[in-house]
Amino acid sequence: MKTTKKLLVCILTFALLFSIAISSFAAEKPEELRILYATVEAGSEAILSVVDDYEAETGIKVTVDTFPYNSLQEKVFSELTQKSDYYDLICVDTPWVPQIVQHLEPMTKYIKKGKNSELLQLDDFITKVFLDTDVFDVDAPYKQPPAMDKVDVDKITDAGFDIIGLPIQSNVLTVSYRKDLFENPKYQAEFKEKFGRELTIPETMEEYLDIAKFFTRDTDGDGEIDLYGTTLMAKRHESVMCDFKSFLSTFGGRLFDENMKPVLNNEKGQQALKYYGDWINKYKVTPPGTLTYSWDEVATVYGSGKVAMAMNYHDMKLEPNVNGKEGYFMFPGKEINGKINRGPHFGSWGLSISKYSKNKDAAYDLAVWLTSAKNQEKYLKYKQHVTRQSAYEAAKSIDDPLTREYYAVMGESLKVGVGRPRITTYNRVSETIQIAVNDYLVGRKSLEEALDEAANKIEKIMERAGYYN
Amino acid sequence: MEMKIGSKSNKIKYYFLVPALTVLIFMTIVPLIFSLGVSFTNYSPTRIGSWSFIGFENFIRTFTDSEIGTSFINNVIFVVVSVTIEFVLGMVIALLLNRKIRGISFIRTMFLLPMMVTPVAVGLMWRWLLNTDYGLLNYFIEQVFGITSINWLGSYSLAMPSIILVDIWKWTPFMILSLLAGLQSLSQEPIEAARIDGASNWQIFRYVTLPRLKNIIFVILLIRTIDCLTRSFDVVWTLTNGGPGLSTELLSLRIYRLAFKFWETGYASAVSWLYLLLVIFITTRFISYLYKQEF
The missing domain is CATH 3.40.190.10 (Periplasmic binding protein-like II)
Structure with a gap:
């Protein structure tokens, strides 16, 4: 009896091993x-x-x-x-x-x-x-x-x-815009009278801002602004990091130099952040909730027809009730030494x-x-x-x-397009920049303060990660 | 003979504990010890095979980390303000409901609703309610007061009050129900006696009802404080993601980010351990303080 049992166990074990071997061969x-x-x-x-x-x-x-x-x-x-x-x-x-x-x-x-x-x-x-x-x-x-x-x-x-x-x-990063507004003869004439040029797709940041200012208006005459020029994605989120990086690259700046030292607080970085902040706080060409927008909210706001131009990483659609017409153009550049420099993220x-x-x-x-x-x-x-x-x-x-x-x-x-820096500490660096940009936008820190602090923090993060050894 | 049987069955009862203890050891004790060990290293799961013991560096770093400091202060504000308001509101509503009202069970069920909604759903729902441009709340405020575009979640001064508001909405019902249950279990005789002695309503509440509610008050405050300190994550995560800037960053969010966004497991473990010790300290002090209080 015992021998039969032993035999049975042996056979079963062998069968099990055999089936495992077969299945691993079959993994081809x-x-x-x-x-x-x-x-x-x-x-x-x-x-x-x-x-x-x-x-x-x-x-x-x-x-x-x-x-x-x-x-x-x-x-x-x-x-x-x-x-x-x-x-x-x-x-x-x-x-x-x-x-x-x-x-x-x-x-x-x-x-x-x-x-x-x-x-x-x-x-x-x-x-x-x-x-x-x-x-x-x-x-x-x-x-x-x-x-x-x-x-x-x-x-x-x-x-x-x-x-x-x-x-x-x-x-x-590309721009979706309200083609119906751009093609409206009334707006075209008004724009030409105000700016002395045709209302066309903007090539530079300055042209973009002009158009954004132009379209920020009260369309139904109730005394409140109901159409805004553009969106930005300024929420404490990866989106604000990408926004800032796009502005920075367009202004000819960079996050890091060759030695991986942060240089976002140099003159170009300051120009870029100031320009970004001015759209929200000085010229007010963005909807009031911009500081809570990431890519999802921007798509909703554009869809509702509340903005003339909006930036995002996919093609955005207008809701049917807006009765508008969409169009797309490239993220604007900046004229540097007679050439238009572009840097969409x-x-x-x-x-x-x-x-x-x-x-x-x-x-x-x-x-x-x-x-x-x-x-x-x-x-x-x-x-x-x-x-x-x-x-x-x-x-x-x-x-x-x-x-x-x-x-x-x-x-x-x-x-x-300009890609992200290739660093193991990307999430930390991104978070530091998100906070710095937010701090500047809400007026908690001055331009220099926000950027210098961010640069110092990033340098420490990079140092700890062993980039300067 | 009887002795023998007794001692055998005494041993057997320990065997029955083995499954539960095994689960406890592997699910709780082992990870806890592992995280304590890891907190003395610079271990990160994304780097293969390159970690070393760094002594107390992670712990020292915690005290010099300005983001941890800000999150801690935010957490204290969050806990103190929301638990206080929740308690006061809960007490007032519980007293109002503590009488014979028709349909009380319906009202009680309605009060339960916010507690039953999944926290992430609460966060998403309130994110749209509080939306600056489309939010229902802003719409009503504009209709009634004529004030437009209040930036609930996007301004430094309002973001923290907003998350506190949502926490109050979600957790006041817990206070109401617990206090109501407490109130209804009180015997009526002392209250009637006080009334005959000529005590005012306030005096009855202050000197008769409140002292007898002491135990339940103490339990619910403790539960909510620990909850608020350690488990307020999902709602804040979905509402503001700790922003704008660091204005609504709580320690639970910070630790999560350190561990699962930046993958600094060693450092995150150290911060968690310090936080655990702090929570234990606060709660034990809280318990002994409350027990000593004369109501």
């Missing part, structure tokens, strides 16, 4: 791949629309879990730091990369193997977007990749950099393979497929902020003129 082609993705910020609708095709093509089921921005960041960080193998592909926002780059599987070796090269077509990606999103020195993530006209893998690896993902979405999303995924090969194939030219063309239907030149070419033949206009503006803006 997994049954399912899981993606951790952003709900709105990286356009999940477009991705969800094609994943069924992938299952039909390959037999691999693709599950996409989407989260709104704040929860996604926590989810991504906790999944990776817990070394969880649940997700194979992870959607990564650029400012997170320096902190999590060690948890991402570099794609360079897969690319160099020449796998899927006909779908990959690296040189079709917008070079700037590709380099900013997914080319990093894993050991020194603060380093900027070498300049190049087209994405060149050898040049990237020769300089000691790795490709850590493939860009899937590129967000850049841009930040993009990449698809990266988790280092802890058990299906890295399959995950790589899926990432290539999802970012391929043929799929990006399909994404245009969902107004996805595509990352390939061919997709922007394809966008030129979209039927809807408004969507065409938006893609043209976005494509041009991406060429001049």
Whole structure:
């Protein structure tokens, strides 16, 4: 009896081990791949629309879990730091990369193997977007990749950099405006009389401000202003950091110098912040609640028709009852030495393979497929902020003129966009700047005080993180 | 023989505790000790394999960190003002309701509603109610008083009062219900005796009712104080995210940010430990103070 039992146990154990071995061999082609993705910020609708095709093509089921921005960041960080193998592909926002780059599987070796090269077509990606999103020195993530006209893998690896993902979405600051107001002959005549020039799309900050002042008015004659010139996103939120950075870059300033010392408090930084604050406090061309606005509120306010121009990272729509007409143009620049300098904030999303995924090969194939030219063309239907030149070419033949206009503006803006600094302490630095800008806007601190204090704090943050060793 | 059985069953009862203790040890004690250990390091989960012991540096840093200081002061203001107003309001309403009113159970249910709403939903709802440009509150204020565009959540002076207002809206019902339950459990004889002796309503409340409510008052103040100190997170997070500037940053938000936004786990653990000690200190002092008080 005892021997039979022993035998039975042995057989069962062997069967168990055998089935485990079989299943690990079978991992070559997994049954399912899981993606951790952003709900709105990286356009999940477009991705969800094609994943069924992938299952039909390959037999691999693709599950996409989407989260709104704040929860996604926590989810991504906790999944990776817990070394969880649940997700194979992870959607990564650029400012997170320096902190999590060690948890991402570099794609360079897969690319160099020449796998899927006909779908990959690296040189079709917008070079700037590709380099900013997914080319990093894993050991020194603060380093900027070498300049190049087209994405060149050898040049990237020769300089000691790795490709850590493939860009899937590129967000850049653009302006949505009320075309119906701009085309109104009454306003056109009035504007010409007041400013001596036509009411056209502004190229510079000064022109933009003129138009904003012009449209800030009481339209129904009840003695209260009901139309404002523009929006800003001044809430203590990542949005105000991006706003300030856009103004700073446009004024020719920077957050850090080559030695990673903060220089946002220099003359250019002061000019930029003063200009930003003047729109809210001096000229009052923004709605009164601007200090509580982030990207969501701006979309609502523009939608209600209460502002003539509004800045955001996607195309905004007017509510049907406004009876207006939308249009888009680039974030204005500033004339520096006879040339218009532009610096709209841009930040993009990449698809990266988790280092802890058990299906890295399959995950790589899926990432290539999802970012391929043929799929990006399909994404245009969902107004996805595509990352390939061919997709922007394809966008030129979209039927809807408004969507065409938006893609043209976005494509041009991406060429001049300015990304975020590549630092592991980004969230801290961003928070310090958010507080400084808020403190200045509500009048708690003077211009110099707010910026100097922020610079001091940032220097301490950077020092503690070991940037000056 | 009886002794033997007794001692055996005595042992058995400890075995029944094992599952509960195991859960307690792994869910509470181990993380607590882990966080204490981590608070002496510069550990951050986003950096692989590079952390070291840094002694008391994190603890010292807490005292020089101006953001922690501001958050602490905000927290004190928040706790003192909201708990006081909630208590006073709760007491007044409970006294008003402590009589035979028709439909009292309906009124009581209505008062329960704010407490039953999820805090994040409360935050989002009030964010729109208090919105400067579209908010319902501003609309009514404009209709009645003609004042326009009050910047509830976006100005330094109003943001803190606004989050206190929302906290009061949400938690006064708790005070009302607890005090009402206390009032209704009191026997009527001493009150009637006082009335016969010619005591005024105020005297009855002050010298007869209030002293007998002492225990319940003490419990609810304690619960709300600890709650306010440690758990006021979701509403503030959704309403203002600690802004504008640092004007509504509470310590719970600050610690969360340090741990899960900046990923400075070591430092966040140190701040949490100091905060825990502070909360323990405040509550024990509070308990002994209240017990000594003659009402």
